[in-house]
Amino acid sequence: MARQEFSVADIAKALGAEAFGETALKIDGVAEPQSAAPTQLAMATNAEYAEKLGQGQAVAAVLWPGADWSALGLKAAIIPTRPRYAMSGLTQLLDPGQGFAPGIHPSAIIDPSAEIGANVAIGALTVIGPGAVIGANSTIGPQCFIGWNARLGSNAMLREQVSIGARVTIGAHFHAQPGVRIGGDGFSFVTEDKSGIEAVRETLGDPQDTQAQGWTRIHSLGAVTIGDHVDLGACVNIDNGTIRDTRIGDGCKMDNFVHIGHNVIIGKDCLICGHSGVAGSTVVGDNVVLGGMTGVSDNIFIGDRVITGGGTKVLSSIPAGRVVLGYPATRMDKQIDIFKAVRRLPRLVMDVAELKKAVFKSGGSD
Incomplete structure (x- = not known):
């Protein structure tokens, strides 16, 4: 061509x-x-x-x-x-596109109750479940899956092997790279008695608190709601909420291998870079940037316009507008000072050792 x-x-x-x-x-x-x-x-x-x-x-x-x-x-x-x-x-x-053919491939399986909008292309071996709704002018690549009662807005572009689970709702102009998975169950398990994890949170690590226990699944009754103009990189995973939906705001962009846990709320126009993860029930504000390999703990709050440097581990809430770096996350200017001090530690240890020798030789220890 x-x-x-x-x-x-x-x-x-x-x-x-x-x-x-x-x-x-x-x-x-x-x-x-x-x-x-x-x-x-x-x-x-x-x-x-x-x-x-x-x-x-x-x-x-x-x-x-x-x-x-x-x-x-x-x-x-x-x-x-x-x-x-x-x-x-x-x-x-x-952009020359992906070469996906227009129309519906004969090998696609579409439930009779699904609603397919005008000018929708559906690729080979794709499955569209009962009650699913596909917005107009969307392209669904080969080997995709769209589950029961899932809703996909207009002008969507799904690359190959994208999976959208039951009851997921996605807005217009959604773009998903290969291997995106939306609507898997959240990582939610509970023990019959108080677990070692719960005890350790309270005592900050008393070894007497841990014991062998089995885990029981907490089912995900919520789904995932995604706004308009959201782009997801390859192999992004977004989990269902436990009771309410996990929510992703308008204009968010996520790089490859990002994981968003159950019940997380992400605000508008956030940029989440590769290999980052946000743990369950955390709330992220608008216009937040998470650098590559950022890890965010559960049940905390990240304010609007926060920026994290690559490899940052966020263990507590961060107020709006702050730039942080390191493990644990610290204001970037302070963390850089810490890095510099750590680099000087070997020399500092040597200097202290020399001073100790000098003191002992001079009899100054008396």
């Missing part, structure tokens, strides 16, 4: 940017400056990247405000106000 082409002028208009030079030139893709072909738009969004234009064959590029495009030997240029933000519109415009 031939690649779609756009003129430099058309691309600039779509991005709300200015176009210069031979704006009728046709573009069929984007590339880094050093590897760009003549029909590709080079992403030379700062002076450092622009130095590599000579290594490639680009005749048109996306540049930064104030750049002298003609001095760079280009025939045309697009200069947006914020080049990094322009990447979102540019990649959307030139």
Whole structure:
């Protein structure tokens, strides 16, 4: 299939940017400056990247405000106000998609009671359960599963092998990468008598509190509710709530291998990076960023606009607007001081040992 082409002028208009030079030139893709072909738009969004234009064959590029495009030997240029933000519109415009065929594949299994909106594509070996609702203009990739009474809003894009459990409700413009799992039971188990875990929470680790016990499942009566414009990376898992739904707010974005536990509430426009996990019944505010491999304890609160650095372990609530790092999470500036002090510890130990020797030799211990 031939690649779609756009003129430099058309691309600039779509991005709300200015176009210069031979704006009728046709573009069929984007590339880094050093590897760009003549029909590709080079992403030379700062002076450092622009130095590599000579290594490639680009005749048109996306540049930064104030750049002298003609001095760079280009025939045309697009200069947006914020080049990094322009990447979102540019990649959307030139995305070739996944090649999923339109219509419903004959191997798909769709319960007669399911409601399928207009212009929905359903891939091979996908199963749509009873009472499920699929919004208009959605694409359901191959080998997906949508359970009993699940509801999926319009303009959804489900890549291959996405699973949406019973009673899950998802808003419009949902995007799920391969292997997403929504609506599994929460990790909820209880012992007949007071468990060692409960006792340890109270005593902070008295070894006499632990004992051998069996575990009984607490079933998940809640489901998952997800807002509009939510994007989930590959293998994201979101568990059902125990009594009420686990909730994900509008505009949230989650990277690969994120796990959201039962009863968690995530606010709007949160960014949760890879391998992060939020334990049960925790509430996360709006516009929160959790860096990669952040771990958040259960039953705590994270305020609006909090940012955690990579590898942070959050064991207690964090007020709004704070930037934290480390294990346990501490204000980032203080944690960096701690890191520096830890690096100096070996030398400090050596210095103390030398001082002790000097004191003992001088008889100062008397």
